[in-house]
Amino acid sequence: MFLATINNQFDNKIRGLEVNKDVWAKVLQIVREPLIVPDKAKIPQWKFCSIKGEQRCTENIGSTNLMILDFDDSTYTIEEFESQFREYKYILHTSWSYDGTNSKFRVLLFLDKEYEINRLFFKGHDKTFSPYHYMLKAFPHIDPASFVKAQFFKMPAKKAPDAPYYFSIHKGKPWSPADIEGFTFAYTMCEMKQEEYIKKIDAENAKRRQRQPNQDMTTAIEYIKRKMNEMPAGMRHNGVFGLASWFAGIGGTYAEFSQIRPPWADKQYDKQIKRLANEWYKIGK
Numbered sequence: 001m002f003l004a005t006i007n008n009q010f011d012n013k014i015r016g017l018e019v020n021k022d023v024w025a026k027v028l029q030i031v032r033e034p035l036i037v038p039d040k041a042k043i044p045q046w047k048f049c050s051i052k053g054e055q056r057c058t059e060n061i062g063s064t065n066l067m068i069l070d071f072d073d074s075t076y077t078i079e080e081f082e083s084q085f086r087e088y089k090y091i092l093h094t095s096w097s098y099d100g101t102n103s104k105f106r107v108l109l110f111l112d113k114e115y116e117i118n119r120l121f122f123k124g125h126d127k128t129f130s131p132y133h134y135m136l137k138a139f140p141h142i143d144p145a146s147f148v149k150a151q152f153f154k155m156p157a158k159k160a161p162d163a164p165y166y167f168s169i170h171k172g173k174p175w176s177p178a179d180i181e182g183f184t185f186a187y188t189m190c191e192m193k194q195e196e197y198i199k200k201i202d203a204e205n206a207k208r209r210q211r212q213p214n215q216d217m218t219t220a221i222e223y224i225k226r227k228m229n230e231m232p233a234g235m236r237h238n239g240v241f242g243l244a245s246w247f248a249g250i251g252g253t254y255a256e257f258s259q260i261r262p263p264w265a266d267k268q269y270d271k272q273i274k275r276l277a278n279e280w281y282k283i284g285k
Helices: 021-032 078-084 131-138 183-208 218-230 233-249 267-279
Strands: 002-006 015-018 045-047 063-071 090-094 105-116 167-170
Touching: 021 167, 078 090, 078 105, 131 183, 218 233, 233 267
Parallel strands: none
Antiparallel strands: 002 015, 002 045, 063 105, 090 105, 090 167
């Protein structure tokens, strides 16, 4: 098991460590004795997952076997959760906004094995291939932000020493997403389906824009590379989108454009290119 933390909700630098006996003891201590933080925005946050880099972004989130669920729905109570999940292993604690009567709480739910978060919460265009869809069906009362891949969660905290707080460390068996009908197929196939979707969009765009099947785009790609190399730092985001729109408009495909990588490319550039996969059919009209 791994633990990733950030200092507060504005912090984008992830600190990661492997959860050994001492670290787990500190986790339980925070659950039993929550932090006292008057300002909600300053509460440290955590996520139980491995990381691939220090920058807080989807690409740097690895795998998990301990999922955090955020319940902020006054119609679903702590008692209802404890009854529904009584056979499973979890840690429950109320959140900073808990007033003793509302149902604001979080659950650390132990999973049966390690799951890649980018696949576990993959939100596909076809629900059949979307693990995110099946997870929401299993937990209809949670805040959907619980399944945002790079979402971190506030550690157990109270606004004052005398503020109400409740926790429960419950023994049981790990919960398995595979118990949700359709999940295993979606988790296995989601990445493949995304690739198929991109190919389909590229084919539709090429046909709609009347690109010839063997049309050579070499000149256009070289032009894009040259323009990207000339872009000043403050103009790159809009500049890349403008070039993508132009390229799509002449029949260029996402597959071709996504292979272009200027020397200044960074993680933000990679994120922008990934977002273009879902926008390609709209741009360049």
